[in-house]
Structure formats: structure tokens, C-alpha cells
Amino acid sequence: MMEKMSNPQSMGANKISVVIPTYNRAEFILEALESVFCQTVTDTEIVVVDDGSTDNTCEILEPLIRKGRIIYVKQNNKGEAAARNEGIRRSSGQYIAFLDSDDLFLPDKLELQADYLDKNSEDVLVHSWYSKFDSKGNDLGVRNTSVFNGDIYPDILNIWKVLIAVPCVMVRAEIFNEIGYFDEDFRWAADLDMWRRITRKYSIGVINKVLSKVRVHPGNISADKKDSELAFEKYLNKARHEDPELDEKFIKNMTSLMYVNVAKTIFSTASRTEMVHVRESCRKALGQKKVNWEAYILWYASFLPLGIRDRLLVIWRKMNYPGSI
Numbered sequence: 001m002m003e004k005m006s007n008p009q010s011m012g013a014n015k016i017s018v019v020i021p022t023y024n025r026a027e028f029i030l031e032a033l034e035s036v037f038c039q040t041v042t043d044t045e046i047v048v049v050d051d052g053s054t055d056n057t058c059e060i061l062e063p064l065i066r067k068g069r070i071i072y073v074k075q076n077n078k079g080e081a082a083a084r085n086e087g088i089r090r091s092s093g094q095y096i097a098f099l100d101s102d103d104l105f106l107p108d109k110l111e112l113q114a115d116y117l118d119k120n121s122e123d124v125l126v127h128s129w130y131s132k133f134d135s136k137g138n139d140l141g142v143r144n145t146s147v148f149n150g151d152i153y154p155d156i157l158n159i160w161k162v163l164i165a166v167p168c169v170m171v172r173a174e175i176f177n178e179i180g181y182f183d184e185d186f187r188w189a190a191d192l193d194m195w196r197r198i199t200r201k202y203s204i205g206v207i208n209k210v211l212s213k214v215r216v217h218p219g220n221i222s223a224d225k226k227d228s229e230l231a232f233e234k235y236l237n238k239a240r241h242e243d244p245e246l247d248e249k250f251i252k253n254m255t256s257l258m259y260v261n262v263a264k265t266i267f268s269t270a271s272r273t274e275m276v277h278v279r280e281s282c283r284k285a286l287g288q289k290k291v292n293w294e295a296y297i298l299w300y301a302s303f304l305p306l307g308i309r310d311r312l313l314v315i316w317r318k319m320n321y322p323g324s325i
Contacts, residue, residue: 141321
């Protein structure tokens with residue numbers, strides 16, 4: 001049985017703190033902040049942690065800082081996990097929500113999630129569905145994350161078709177005193193590591209509604225996705241180290257699924273010359289688990305001409321993500 005967390009009326013002047021790490025996102029951050037200002041709740045503080053930006057982020061935020069609408073913290077560049085941790089330390093709210101500086105909240109996001117945590121003391125985290133959109137504003141579809149609900153450890157290690165997005169999450173602030181902060185050794189996957197550590201001990205909840213929008217950048221290309229494979233390997237290795245009860249069959253399955261996820265992501269963004277990375281990840285997946293049909297399909301699809309591949313991606317997105325174009 002999962003333990004219950006206490007439910008104090010308040011840990012500070014505000015019930016909800018929104019932590020926003022940012023690095024050179026001057027062109028997007030005001031839109032992100034506006035999505036918080038437009039929330040249906042008002043007892044909210046906003047903590048922006050500038051992780052060493054070299055653009056004009058500070059200039060743009062100066063009027064909001066002067067008016068006291070945000071708490072602004074500037075630090076040397078230490079990475080996103082370190083920026084989130086600093087934001088947590090500076091927060092006073094009973095509940096903490098996270099927003100990346102290029103993503104958006106829908107207006108009732110904070111109200112619905114705070115109400116959920118008020119009424120469900122056994123859950124320490126609540127998240128929601130989200131949608132993705134590109135630089136032109138095109139809708140890339142809804143991500144249904146209903147599978148992440150209740151007591152989901154160790155199953156969470158096997159779920160790679162869709163992941164919990166950081167801007168969808170609200171947690172009880174006190175959990176960090178017990179679980180610890182985001183692992184600053186991770187460039188990628190510090191969020192996955194945090195959800196794993198939380199769900200190993202506590203149940204979580206989900207609101208089956210899109211409450212956040214996640215922006216996809218043209219710059220998020222296969223080279224970055226390939227780098228993420230190293231972080232995912234590190235994430236799973238840490239899970240193995242911290243939980244020796246995971247058996248070898250489970251470990252091979254979760255690792256195979258992870259490599260397929262990497263291959264799928266590269267496949268959806270890469271040029272023809274970068275398909276070698278897709279095939280490499282597929283080989284690794286099959287090395288862990290011989291019967292992995294997605295790995296075989298992606299392997300063969302990586303040899304298709306670009307036009308055919310693009311058409312297949314459109315069909316696949318429409319089948320898997322409602323609302324995508």
C-alpha cells in the first residue's frame with residue numbers, strides 16, 4: 001500500500017509555485033509566462049531561473065521583475081535539472097508545477113491539478129494529457145498519458161510509447177524533502193528519473209484532459225535525440241542499481257523498448273543520411289530482445305525513400321495522436 005503525504009493548508013503565502021527554468025528562450029518566455037498569468041487561480045507565485053542566458057532574456061523580463069510579478073533568479077549555466085532544483089528551493093507553495101520556458105499551460109491547468117491533490121491525499125503527483133505543436137503553430141496531436149495512473153512502479157520503466165511531460169506535472173512540495181531533487185548529473189532524463197523515484201514509493205494521478213502544450217523545435221534533430229540515448233541508458237542503469245529486485249528478463253525488455261523509442265524518435269526527424277542511427281538503435285533493441293517487431297519494422301522502414309517515409313509518418317501520427325495534421 002502506498003503511503004499518504006500530509007496535506008497542510010499552506011507552506012507559504014501562495015498555494016502554488018510555478019518553476020520555470022530558462023536558457024536563451026527570450027523569443028518564447030513571455031508567451032509561456034502569459035499562459036501562467038491567464039490561469040483561473042490567483043494564489044500563485046512564479047519562479048523563473050535563468051540558467052546563464054546570453055540573449056536578452058533578463059531585459060525582456062525586467063518589467064515583470066520590477067512589478068513583482070515573477071521571482072527572477074540568475075545563475076551560471078548548470079543545466080536544466082540544476083535550474084529546476086534552484087526554483088524548488090526558492091518556492092514557497094504547497095504545490096509545485098513545472099513549465100519549460102517555450103511551452104504553455106491551458107487556463108485551468110493549475111486549478112484542476114491543485115483541486116485534484118486537495119482531494120486525493122494518497123497521490124503526491126498529478127499530471128495530464130498534453131498536445132504538441134511546431135514552430136508554425138501546427139497541431140502535432142494529443143499525447144494520452146492515462147497509463148501513468150495509480151501504483152505504476154516498476155511498470156513505468158517499460159512505458160516508452162508516450163512519456164509524462166514536465167509541463168504536465170504538479171507535485172506536493174514536501175516530496176522533495178524525502179525523494180530528493182532532480183539528479184543534476186543528467187542532461188536528459190532527469191525528469192524520468194524523478195518520476196521513477198516518486199512512483200517507486202507513492203501512487204500518482206492523472207487528469208484525462210489536455211492541460212499543457214509542448215513546443216517542438218526544428219533544432220530538436222537526430223543528433224540531439226542520439227545524445228538522449230546515452231541519458232536513457234544512464235537512467236535505466238541507475239534504476240537497476242537502486243532496485244536489485246528487477247529481474248534480468250524485465251531489464252532486457254525495458255532496455256529493448258527504450259532503444260526502439262530512440263529509433264522511432266530519430267526516424268521521425270532525421271534525414272536519409274542519418275537513418276544509420278535508426279538502424280543502430282534497432283540493432284541494440286534486438287540485442288536485448290529478439291522478438292521486438294517494432295525494431296524490425298523500423299529497420300526496414302529506414303531504407304525507404306524520404307517521400308514514402310514522410311507519408312508513413314503522417315499516417316502513423318494520425319493513428320496514434322488525435323488532432324495531428
